[in-house]
Amino acid sequence: QVQLVESGGGLVQTGNSVRLSCAVSGRTLVTYTMGWFRQAPGKEREFVAAIRRSGGGPSYADSVQGRFTISRDNAKNTVYLQMNSLKPEDTAVYYCAASSLIVAVTSADRYAYWGQGTQVTVSS
Numbered sequence: 001q002v003q004l005v006e007s008g009g010g011l012v013q014t015g016n017s018v019r020l021s022c023a024v025s026g027r028t029l030v031t032y033t034m035g036w037f038r039q040a041p042g043k044e045r046e047f048v049a050a051i052r053r054s055g056g057g058p059s060y061a062d063s064v065q066g067r068f069t070i071s072r073d074n075a076k077n078t079v080y081l082q083m084n085s086l087k088p089e090d091t092a093v094y095y096c097a098a099s100s101l102i103v104a105v106t107s108a109d110r111y112a113y114w115g116q117g118t119q120v121t122v123s124s
Contacts, residue, residue: 002026009118022096038092050104
């Protein structure tokens, strides 16, 4: 059974940075394309970023392009989301997810495994 555990969320001020981590256990990370999604109160879950098994070809939502960076350390079975220049509209619960597909998919329904989420709150 694959388990994903996010960490690193919290309360930050506008313009500051946070790095989220997602530790994967049960199977080796290299087996999966990994993604980050987020869900704000009253809104649907939305795609944030994804990265292929090898670490290449990352994809980003337009709203975070240039501010967020997804990366992975397959040796540590961990995926990261570096979030810079944070805005109040980035406030959400952030989820990491694992997909068996090769490409960096952006649709949540293509991800079979999900973490429990970590809250990020950006104060203005």
